[in-house]
Amino acid sequence: MIRFIDELDLKARRVIMRVDFNVPLDAECRITDDNRIQAAMPTIRHALENGSRLLICSHLGRPKGKRVEKYSLAPVAARLGEILGFEVPLAPDCIGPETAGMAARVQEGRALMLENLRYHAGETANDPEFASALAGLADVYVNDAFAVSHRAHASVVGVPAVMKECGGGFLMKSEITYFNRAMREPARPMIAILGGAKVSSKLGAIENILPRVDVLIIGGAMANTFLVARGISVGRSLVESELVDVAARLMDDAAERGVKLLLPSDAVVAAEMTEGAATETVDIHSVPEDRMILDIGPATVKAYSEALEGAGTIVWNGPMGAFEIKPFSSGTMELAHAVGRSSALSIIGGGDTDLAIHMAGEKDNVSYMSTGGGAFLSLLEGKTLPGFEALEKCGGR
Numbered sequence: 001m002i003r004f005i006d007e008l009d010l011k012a013r014r015v016i017m018r019v020d021f022n023v024p025l026d027a028e029c030r031i032t033d034d035n036r037i038q039a040a041m042p043t044i045r046h047a048l049e050n051g052s053r054l055l056i057c058s059h060l061g062r063p064k065g066k067r068v069e070k071y072s073l074a075p076v077a078a079r080l081g082e083i084l085g086f087e088v089p090l091a092p093d094c095i096g097p098e099t100a101g102m103a104a105r106v107q108e109g110r111a112l113m114l115e116n117l118r119y120h121a122g123e124t125a126n127d128p129e130f131a132s133a134l135a136g137l138a139d140v141y142v143n144d145a146f147a148v149s150h151r152a153h154a155s156v157v158g159v160p161a162v163m164k165e166c167g168g169g170f171l172m173k174s175e176i177t178y179f180n181r182a183m184r185e186p187a188r189p190m191i192a193i194l195g196g197a198k199v200s201s202k203l204g205a206i207e208n209i210l211p212r213v214d215v216l217i218i219g220g221a222m223a224n225t226f227l228v229a230r231g232i233s234v235g236r237s238l239v240e241s242e243l244v245d246v247a248a249r250l251m252d253d254a255a256e257r258g259v260k261l262l263l264p265s266d267a268v269v270a271a272e273m274t275e276g277a278a279t280e281t282v283d284i285h286s287v288p289e290d291r292m293i294l295d296i297g298p299a300t301v302k303a304y305s306e307a308l309e310g311a312g313t314i315v316w317n318g319p320m321g322a323f324e325i326k327p328f329s330s331g332t333m334e335l336a337h338a339v340g341r342s343s344a345l346s347i348i349g350g351g352d353t354d355l356a357i358h359m360a361g362e363k364d365n366v367s368y369m370s371t372g373g374g375a376f377l378s379l380l381e382g383k384t385l386p387g388f389e390a391l392e393k394c395g396g397r
Contacts, residue, residue, distance in 0.1 A: 002176070002391045003167045005043055005142050010052035012108055016138035017047065017169065018155045020145040020371065021058035021076045031075050036147075039371055041083065043144045043169035044111070048084070054111040055103050055138055056080070057094055057155055058145070065121030077113035088113050094120065095133040103137045123154050131158025141394070144169025147372030149387025157390040166394030171371060176388075178368040179379050182347050187312030188214060191344075193304075193335070195220030195318030196352065199243045202318065204381035206250055209315075215260045217304050219296050219320035219331065226251065226263050232284060235269065237293040262307060266297030268321065268328055279327045295321030296331035305338035314339055314346040317377060319356050333360045340365035349376030 019040045024032045031037075047054050061071040077090040091099040094114040106112045114137075117123040122130025131154040135141070141163045143149065148156055149172070160166045168176075182190075192213045194202050199222045210216065218226055221238040228239050229247040254261040265284050269291035270277040281297045282288070296304070308314060316339060323332035333356070339346050340362030348357055349370040357363055370376040378385055 002172075002388065004173050005046055005144075005167045005169050008140060008142075008165065008167045010047055010050040010140065012051055013053065013140050014055060014103060014106065014138040015047055015052040015140045015142055016055045016057060016134065016159065017043070017142040018145045018148075018159070019044075019056055019058050019169075020147040021056075021073065022060050022147075023076060025070075025075065029070060029072075029075055031079055034079055036371070037076065037079060037083065039171050040144050040169065043142065043171060044080075044084075046170065047142070048109050048111065051108045052140075053106040053108055055106065055114060056088075056111055057114040057117055057134070059118040059123065059148070059155075060116050061118070063116060063118050065118065065124070067119045071116055071118070073113055073116050080111070080113065084111070086110070091115055095130065095137075100137060117153075117155050124151075126152050126154045126158045128158060130154050132162055135159045135162045138163075139165065141166040142169050143167075143387055143391060144171045145387070146172050146175040146370070146375055148375070149372070149385045150375040150378040150383070152386040156387045160390040160394040164395045166391050168391055174368065175370060175372070175375075178345075178347050178370075179376075181345060182313050182315050183209075183212060183379075186212070187345060189311055190313045191215040191217065191308060191311045191315075193217040193219070193314065193316040193318075193339075195222065195320050195332075196350075197221045197238065199225045199240050199247060202377070203243070203246065204383075205317070205377060208382035209380060210250070210253055210257060210259060213259055215262065215307055215311075216254060217262045217307060219264065219300075219304070219335075220318050221293070222318070223264055224293060227284065230263070233287060233289070234293055235287045235289050235291045237287070260307070262304060264293075264296045264300040265303060266299040267293040268295035268297055268331070270294055270327065273322055273325060273328070275325055275327070277327055293321075294325075295323075295328040298330075301331055301334045301338075304335055308338050308342050308344070311342055311344040314342060314344045315349070315380070316346070316353055317349045317380060319352050323352075323356055323359075329359075332356045336360035336362050349373065349380070
């Protein structure tokens with residue numbers, strides 16, 4: 001059983017909090033989007049308001065175990081200070097004597113930002129010595145970084161393994177709560193939308209959710225492999241030939257379970273996946289041999305949108321086409337609007353799907369947007385996240 005931060009005594013205690021502040025930076029190392037910082041603010045504010053001496057740790061980019069200045073968390077510490085209204089100093093490192101000294105001097109209700117965890121190879125390797133050094137800085141561990149909780153890294157599993165008191169943050173609690181509402185006791189009908197490029201990346205998710213859903217909508221390039229399994233020619237479109245038989249088996253499984261599995265009935269095709277490409281909308285049985293399927297067509301959008309009407313629960317992971325390129329964005333945008341119109345519990349997972357919802361202006365019209373693409377997909381696959389397991393076992397529980 002995971003405990004959460006509002007169940008912990010934080011007064012005057014040093015709390016090391018793992019967050020996901022892997023924010024995008026421009027060429028001048030300025031933050032271009034602080035959504036990840038904002039997402040952790042309820043947990044940070046709770047810790048500070050309850051008198052903790054807060055140590056915040058995160059990774060940024062992929063410095064591969066070396067100190068790379070462009071991946072410094074200095075801009076993050078500065079932005080955090082702006083939000084909180086007081087300076088948040090940046091430690092010179094995440095471990096070491098100088099950092100330990102600064103951690104010991106943090107006052108109640110104040111925070112210290114530790115430098116990039118991935119400056120040390122021990123972070124991604126889950127090195128016990130590195131984990132112990134991090135754990136030695138604090139009395140309590142809090143994980144509010146759902147987006148990295150599918151990774152067995154030192155700050156995710158190594159630190160809680162050697163600490164007596166741990167908890168999840170409010171962001172973590174929301175992720176668990178909404179996912180459980182969607183997958184364990186969903187309001188019916190339960191509809192899953194899966195898109196993206198490859199069946200291989202979603203195979204585990206499809207197999208896990210088939211027994212749970214009433215309708216499975218498939219789009220994106222991964223739909224091509226299913227279409228080929230139905231004997232449909234898809235021209236030069238991306239197909240995972242080695243998974244055609246698997247796709248056929250999944251469709252048979254869906255039919256046996258009474259799950260309605262929807263595939264595109266028409267498509268937007270082009271010779272090139274470029275902004276200025278000449279496009280054509282064709283019936284799915286009439287894809288030219290020299291063209292690629294790059295978006296679902298209007299008839300498919302209509303069918304998919306109608307399927308969402310009256311849904312009790314919608315879970316969506318993966319776009320319907322190459323939506324980042326304008327000629328191929330319509331299908332994903334229209335589906336986003338259909339999800340936004342729905343009164344169902346709607347949960348969005350994955351970076352591309354999150355971006356699509358924002359682009360469509362539907363962010364405020366969905367129930368929940370997960371902060372972790374890989375972690376969300378791992379949950380869809382039915383896996384136990386290492387970060388969750390570590391919190392459950394913390395302190396010998």
